[in-house]
Amino acid sequence: MKINFTLNGKSAEIDADPMAMALDVIRDLDLTGTKEGCGVGVCGACTIMVDGEPVSSCICVVGTLQDREVWTVEGISEKMPDLIEKFIDNEGMQCGICTPGQIMAAAAISSVDITSEEDIKKYMAGNLCRCTGYQTILNAVEDYLAIN
Amino acid sequence: MPSTKTEFLAPTSIDEALQAISYEDAIFLGGGTSTALLYKTRLIEPSRVVWLGALRDLSGISISKNEIRIGSMVSMSKISQSNELSQLVPALTTAAGVIGNARVRAMATIGGALAHADPRQDVPPALIALDAVVATKSSGGSREVPLAEFYEGFLETVLAESELITEVKIPVVANRRSAYLRYTPTSEGDYPTVGVAASVTYDSNNKAIKDVRIVLCGVGQTPILATDSAQKVIEGNANPESLREAANLVKQAVDPHDDERGSADYKREMSEVFTLRALRECLA
Ligand SMILES: Cc1cc2nc3c(=O)[nH]c(=O)nc-3n(C[C@H](O)[C@H](O)[C@H](O)COP(=O)(O)OP(=O)(O)OC[C@H]3O[C@@H](n4cnc5c(N)ncnc54)[C@H](O)[C@@H]3O)c2cc1C
Ligand code: FES
Ligand code: FES
Numbered sequence: 001m002k003i004n005f006t007l008n009g010k011s012a013e014i015d016a017d018p019m020a021m022a023l024d025v026i027r028d029l030d031l032t033g034t035k036e037g038c039g040v041g042v043c044g045a046c047t048i049m050v051d052g053e054p055v056s057s058c059i060c061v062v063g064t065l066q067d068r069e070v071w072t073v074e075g076i077s078e079k080m081p082d083l084i085e086k087f088i089d090n091e092g093m094q095c096g097i098c099t100p101g102q103i104m105a106a107a108a109i110s111s112v113d114i115t116s117e118e119d120i121k122k123y124m125a126g127n128l129c130r131c132t133g134y135q136t137i138l139n140a141v142e143d144y145l146a147i148n
Numbered sequence: 149m150p151s152t153k154t155e156f157l158a159p160t161s162i163d164e165a166l167q168a169i170s171y172e173d174a175i176f177l178g179g180g181t182s183t184a185l186l187y188k189t190r191l192i193e194p195s196r197v198v199w200l201g202a203l204r205d206l207s208g209i210s211i212s213k214n215e216i217r218i219g220s221m222v223s224m225s226k227i228s229q230s231n232e233l234s235q236l237v238p239a240l241t242t243a244a245g246v247i248g249n250a251r252v253r254a255m256a257t258i259g260g261a262l263a264h265a266d267p268r269q270d271v272p273p274a275l276i277a278l279d280a281v282v283a284t285k286s287s288g289g290s291r292e293v294p295l296a297e298f299y300e301g302f303l304e305t306v307l308a309e310s311e312l313i314t315e316v317k318i319p320v321v322a323n324r325r326s327a328y329l330r331y332t333p334t335s336e337g338d339y340p341t342v343g344v345a346a347s348v349t350y351d352s353n354n355k356a357i358k359d360v361r362i363v364l365c366g367v368g369q370t371p372i373l374a375t376d377s378a379q380k381v382i383e384g385n386a387n388p389e390s391l392r393e394a395a396n397l398v399k400q401a402v403d404p405h406d407d408e409r410g411s412a413d414y415k416r417e418m419s420e421v422f423t424l425r426a427l428r429e430c431l432a
Contacts, residue, residue, distance in 0.1 A: 126249020
C-alpha cells in the first residue's frame with residue numbers, strides 16, 4: 001500500500017505493508033539512526049517524532065502515519081544542531097545505543113509544559129540508559145532548554 | 149511478523165467504518181499500542197484492520213455546562229494536558245498522564261484504552277469514579293453503557309465484535325472532587341501494583357457528602373468498585389475514622405493475584421494504604 005507522509009521535512013511516498021512497524025520501514029529507507037532496543041515500547045531507543053510528539057516506532061503500525069509529520073534522528077540532527085551540541089558538550093552518552101532515542105525525546109519536549117527539573121525527569125523517564133546514570137543526559141537537556 | 153497479509157482500511161466516516169468492520173476477523177485500530185504488540189507476536193492475525201485515525205468525528209473534546217464528551221480517538225497526552233479537564237475531572241487527567249511513558253501516551257487513545265480491558269489499566273477506574281458512560285455504534289444501532297457495567301472479565305467487555313466506541317461522556321457534577329493515585333514500586337513506567345480513583349460529591353452547601361466512589365485497578369480481573377467503603381465515607385461524612393474504616397474495608401472488595409508486582413497479600417495491604425491516600429488527596 002502507498003503511504004504518504006512528511007519525513008524529515010520533505011514529503012515522502014513509500015510502498016510498504018501498512019501493518020509493518022514504522023521502525024522496520026524507516027530503517028529500510030537507510031535511516032538507521034533509529035535503533036531497536038526492547039521492541040515492546042518500553043526503552044525508547046526507537047523513538048521518532050510524529051506530529052511533534054514522541055512515538056515508539058517499534059510498536060507503531062506504519063499505516064497510521066498516513067498524512068502525518070514524521071521526524072527521525074537524522075532530520076532532527078540537522079534541524080536542531082544545538083541539541084546535538086549540548087549532548088556532546090555534556091557527554092550525554094557513553095555506548096550510544098540509547099542516544100538517538102534520548103535526542104528524539106528531548107526534541108519533543110517542547111510539546112509539553114516543562115517548568116522544573118522534575119518535569120524533565122518525568123518526561124524522559126521512559127528512555128532507558130544502561131551507561132550514563134542519566135545525570136549527563138539531564139544536564140544536556142537542561143542546557144538545551146536554557147538556550148531555547 | 150505474521151505471514152498472512154492483513155488488509156488495512158482507513159474509513160473517513162462512521163458508516164464506512166461500520167461497513168468495513170463487518171467482515172470476518174476484522175478489528176478496529178486506535179493508536180495501535182496494544183494491537184501492535186499482539187500482532188508482532190502473532191497472538192492475533194486479523195484478516196482486516198480498520199484504522200480509526202482518518203475519522204475526524206472521533207477526535208474532539210467538547211465541554212458544556214452539564215457534560216464532557218471525549219471522542220474515542222483522543223489521545224492520552226491530549227487528555228492529560230487539557231487544563232479545562234484537569235479543573236473538572238482531575239482523576240482522569242492524572243490517570244491519563246501516568247500511563248506507561250510519553251510515547252505510549254502520545255499514541256494511545258481513550259477508545260483503545262477502554263476496549264483493551266486489561267484490569268491493570270489506569271484510566272478505567274478514574275472514569276468509573278466519574279460516572280462515565282461509553283457511547284457506541286454498530287450496524288444494529290447505538291447504545292450507551294455506564295463504564296461501571298462495561299467490564300466482564302480479564303480483557304473482556306460487553307462490546308460486540310463489530311461495535312465501535314464513538315465517545316465517552318462524563319457528567320459535570322457540581323461540588324465533585326476527584327483524584328487518582330497509583331503505586332508503581334519497580335519503575336515509573338510500569339503498570340501499577342494498585343491504582344485507586346476516588347470521587348467525593350458534596351451537597352449544594354459544600355458541607356454534607358452526597359456521593360462517594362472508590363474504584364481500584366490492578367487488584368482483580370476487572371476494575372473494582374468498592375461500594376461498602378464508599379458507603380462508610382458517606383455515613384461518617386469523611387471524618388478521619390470513616391476514611392480509615394473505608395480503606396480497611398477495601399481489602400474485602402479486592403481480589404488480587406500474586407505476580408511480579410507483588411503477592412496477593414501485599415496488594416491487599418497496598419490497596420488499603422493507597423485508598424486512604426487517594427481519599428485524603430481527594431478531600432484536601
Ligand atoms: C510500553 C507500554 C506501557 C504501558 N503502560 C501502561 C500503564 O502504565 N497503564 C495503563 O493503563 N496502560 C498502559 N499501557 C497500555 C495502554 O494503555 C494501551 O495499550 C492503550 O491504552 C490502548 O490504546 P490504543 O489506542 O493504542 O489501542 P489499540 O491497540 O488501537 O486498540 C486496543 C483494542 O481496542 C480496540 N479498539 C480501539 N479503538 C476502539 C474503538 N473506538 N471502538 C472499539 N474498539 C476499539 C482494538 O480493536 C483493540 O482490541 C501500556 C502500553 C505499552 C505499549
Ligand atoms: S525498541 Fe521501541 S521502545 Fe524499545
Ligand atoms: S549510552 Fe549506553 S545505553 Fe545510554
